[in-house]
Amino acid sequence: MPVWLELTIRIAGVVVAFLTLPLIVGQAEHKVMAHMQGRLGPMYAGAFHGWAQLIADGVKFVQKESVTPAAADAPVFKLAPFVALLPYLVVLLVIPLGPGGLVGQPLDIGLFLVLAVVGLGVVSVLMASWASANKYSLLGGLRAAAQLLGYELPFVLAAASVAMAAGTLSLTGIVEAWRPWWLLWQLPALVVFFVAGLAEIRRPPFDMPIADSELVFGYLTEYTGLRFAFFLLAEYVGIVVIAALTTVLFLGGWKGPFGLDTELGWLWTLIKIFAVSFVVIWLRVAYPRLREDQLQRLCWLGLVPLALLQLVLTAGVKIAMT
Amino acid sequence: MSDVPGVGLAKGLAVTLKTMTRRSHTHQYPDVEPDLPPRSRGVIALFDENCTSCMLCARECPDWCIYIDSHKEEVVLPGAARPRQRPVLDRFAIDFSLCMYCGICIEACPFDALYWSPEFEYAEYDIRELLHEKETLREWMWTVPAPPAHDPNGEPAKEQAAAARQT
Numbered sequence: 001m002p003v004w005l006e007l008t009i010r011i012a013g014v015v016v017a018f019l020t021l022p023l024i025v026g027q028a029e030h031k032v033m034a035h036m037q038g039r040l041g042p043m044y045a046g047a048f049h050g051w052a053q054l055i056a057d058g059v060k061f062v063q064k065e066s067v068t069p070a071a072a073d074a075p076v077f078k079l080a081p082f083v084a085l086l087p088y089l090v091v092l093l094v095i096p097l098g099p100g101g102l103v104g105q106p107l108d109i110g111l112f113l114v115l116a117v118v119g120l121g122v123v124s125v126l127m128a129s130w131a132s133a134n135k136y137s138l139l140g141g142l143r144a145a146a147q148l149l150g151y152e153l154p155f156v157l158a159a160a161s162v163a164m165a166a167g168t169l170s171l172t173g174i175v176e177a178w179r180p181w182w183l184l185w186q187l188p189a190l191v192v193f194f195v196a197g198l199a200e201i202r203r204p205p206f207d208m209p210i211a212d213s214e215l216v217f218g219y220l221t222e223y224t225g226l227r228f229a230f231f232l233l234a235e236y237v238g239i240v241v242i243a244a245l246t247t248v249l250f251l252g253g254w255k256g257p258f259g260l261d262t263e264l265g266w267l268w269t270l271i272k273i274f275a276v277s278f279v280v281i282w283l284r285v286a287y288p289r290l291r292e293d294q295l296q297r298l299c300w301l302g303l304v305p306l307a308l309l310q311l312v313l314t315a316g317v318k319i320a321m322t
Numbered sequence: 323m324s325d326v327p328g329v330g331l332a333k334g335l336a337v338t339l340k341t342m343t344r345r346s347h348t349h350q351y352p353d354v355e356p357d358l359p360p361r362s363r364g365v366i367a368l369f370d371e372n373c374t375s376c377m378l379c380a381r382e383c384p385d386w387c388i389y390i391d392s393h394k395e396e397v398v399l400p401g402a403a404r405p406r407q408r409p410v411l412d413r414f415a416i417d418f419s420l421c422m423y424c425g426i427c428i429e430a431c432p433f434d435a436l437y438w439s440p441e442f443e444y445a446e447y448d449i450r451e452l453l454h455e456k457e458t459l460r461e462w463m464w465t466v467p468a469p470p471a472h473d474p475n476g477e478p479a480k481e482q483a484a485a486a487r488q489t
Contacts, residue, residue, distance in 0.1 A: 036338040040348045286334040 014092050014104040021273075022236035023054045025243075028274070029236075029281045030054075036285045058229060066225035071133035080131065081223070081230035084124035087117045088237040095244045096172045098254045098265035103172060110171040111163055114245065115156050121200060121238070122148040125209065128231070129219035140218025143292055144202060144209030150299040151199035151206075157307035158193035161314045162186055162249045175253035182250075185317060188310040190250040192303045194276075197246065199299070201238030203280060205287040206295060243276035244269075251276070360470035362440035363423050365454075366416055367462035372435035375409045379427035379436060387420035388427060389413060416459060418444070419452040437466045 027042075030053060034041030046052030068074055091114050093104035107113055122145055129141020163169050165186060166177035183190075199206040210218040217223075220231055247253055251272050254265030261268075290298065349356055358364075375392035391413035396405040428436040439462050446452055454462075472479065478486075 032342065035346060036342040038341050038344070038346050038348075040346055040350070043350060282335060282338060286338045287331070 010104050011093075014089070018089050018092055018237065021240045022233055025239055025274075025277045025281075026054050026236045027051065028277065029284075032278065032281050033285050036282070061226055061229035064225035066227050067222075069133050069222050072222065073131040073133070076127050076131035077222075078227070080124050080128035081227045081234070083120060083127060084234040085230050085237065087120040087124075088234065088241045090117050091241050092237075092244070094171055095241075095248055096175055096253060097269050099172075099176075099262055101172075102254075102266060106170065106172050108168075108170045108173075111159055111169040111174070111249075114171070115159055118155075118200060118241070119148075119152055122152075124234075125202075125219050128223070132219065132222040134222050136216050137219050137221045140209045140221070144219060146292070147199055147202070147206065147209060147295055147299075150296055151196045151303070154192045154299060154303035154307045155196035155200055157304070157311060158189040158196065159245075159249060161189040161307065161310045162193075164311070164314050164318065171248050171253075175248055175255065178252045178255060180252070180255075182252075185314070186250055186310070188306050188313070190246070192307045192310065193250060194242075194246050194279075196299075196303055197242035198280065198283065199295070201235065201242055203235070203239065204284040205290050208289055208292055208295060239277055239280050240273065243273045243280065246276050247272040358440050360467075361438065363425060363438050364440040364442040365418070365438075365444060365462050365465075366421070366428065366459070367437045367439045367466050368414055368416075368456065368459035369435045369437065369463055370411055370414060370456055370460055372433045373411050373414065374433055374435075375411050375414075376432065378430045378432065382426045382430040384424060384426065385420045385422055387417040389415040389417070411456065414456045414459065415453055417453045419449050437463065439463075439465045440467065441465045 031041040031049070042050030042053035044050055045056040068077055094107050094110040094113060096103040096106070125144040125148065126141050129137045129144070132138070162174060162182075165182065166174040168174060168177065202209050210220060220228065223231060247269060252268075253272075254261055254269045256264060256268035258264075375390055377390055380386075380388040380390050390411070392409050392411050394407045395410050397408050398405045425438065428438060441462060444452075
């Protein structure tokens with residue numbers, strides 16, 4: 001197959017995943033959250049239990065006016081949604097779906113790229129909040145900056161632990177090296193990575209930057225119309241990305257029972273991604289928001305020591321194995 | 323208090339999961355009629371055959387939302403000493419934009435001319451349409467349900483107690 005055709009198919013596949021998976025997760029959030037609260041969720045859009053609710057929302061946002069506040073820093077304000085959205089597209093390029101090269105681009109330093117690019121989330125939040133010329137947005141943005149900077153550390157340390165265990169930074173390589181007993185060996189890193197990942201995408205219970213009952217909508221207050229829709233899409237793409245990273249790094253990616261990894265690997269990956277997304281939604285419904293001091297305490301006094309302990313454990317077991 | 327840290331977190335997750343597995347009790351209103359309890363108060367109906375325009379309801383209404391106009395007519399009965407008078411209701415209107423649905427008018431009426439009806443879907447675009455005249459109020463009478471059965475464990479009605487005493 002000529003190179004340009006293969007590249008086009010791979011990129012098209014990633015873009016399709018980028019556009020559809022977040023919508024599925026978003027619709028699941030509507031329905032799952034509703035049933036967990038004893039109600040029904042969207043029922044009208046699309047006539048069968050409201051499956052088209054998010055499409056209807058997309059159309060609604062497109063026909064709304066995108067207002068830029070007069071005092072806002074216009075170029076930065078307008079660029080922030082894209083800076084929030086595009087890093088996740090780049091991350092999706094290196095997440096392996098199945099064995100045998102079923103991935104956008106099999107990068108040898110895939111994990112390194114992912115961690116670096118996910119850090120751009122901080123920039124988008126600060127851009128949005130500071131350019132909004134609104135003190136509530138600024139408060140939300142500064143809280144977000146403190147949160148995201150803090151939680152980058154356990155995020156990276158936990159990912160480093162599994163990279164050390166696999167001996168490679170390539171995500172495909174990590175999945176190939178994964179064994180089921182790693183679930184126990186890397187359990188602290190799994191917990192740290194998942195919690196830090198939740199904080200990185202500012203999901204409840206770590207949604208203090210948005211805090212929609214306290215800060216109006218935090219750094220998103222001044223956004224309307226399509227720009228706001230892009231931020232919301234970025235939130236759901238973030239959930240998909242964190243779920244995908246957790247799956248690929250800690251839950252064995254495409255590995256599944258019955259030994260049908262080459263044929264059904266992509267199915268196991270998707271099932272695991274949706275399972276982790278379900279847990280993300282479940283945590284949103286069940287837990288109240290963490291206050292900023294509680295959040296920072298959890299990060300620096302809880303997750304970072306746990307991640308460092310896990311690193312020591314990983315190194316110890318690795319040396320003992322050779 | 324929980325001893326093991328994290329027990330509360332786990333219980334929270336368990337509760338939400340259990341609620342998710344139960345069927346939700348949401349009634350999707352416009353497609354499904356709500357099941358209203360007996361003696362639900364929706365709109366006030368006028369049985370104008372019983373009304374003697376005594377004006378007690380208009381007087382007792384805290385909001386002054388009942389408007390009554392009436393006049394007396396003479397009825398000549400053959401063999402009677404003088405003509406009798408009988409009240410004729412010209413206008414009986416309730417302004418539902420003022421009404422606070424307290425039901426004092428219905429309790430005050432001595433002639434059982436006012437009734438509660440559970441109909442509630444009479445919202446209007448123009449507030450002047452909420453002034454229901456005699457004809458509309460008579461139409462609401464068709465929606466008044468039969469009175470619900472007496473509570474078997476409740477006190478017997480005064481009429482029953484009086485009848486029991488007489489026998």
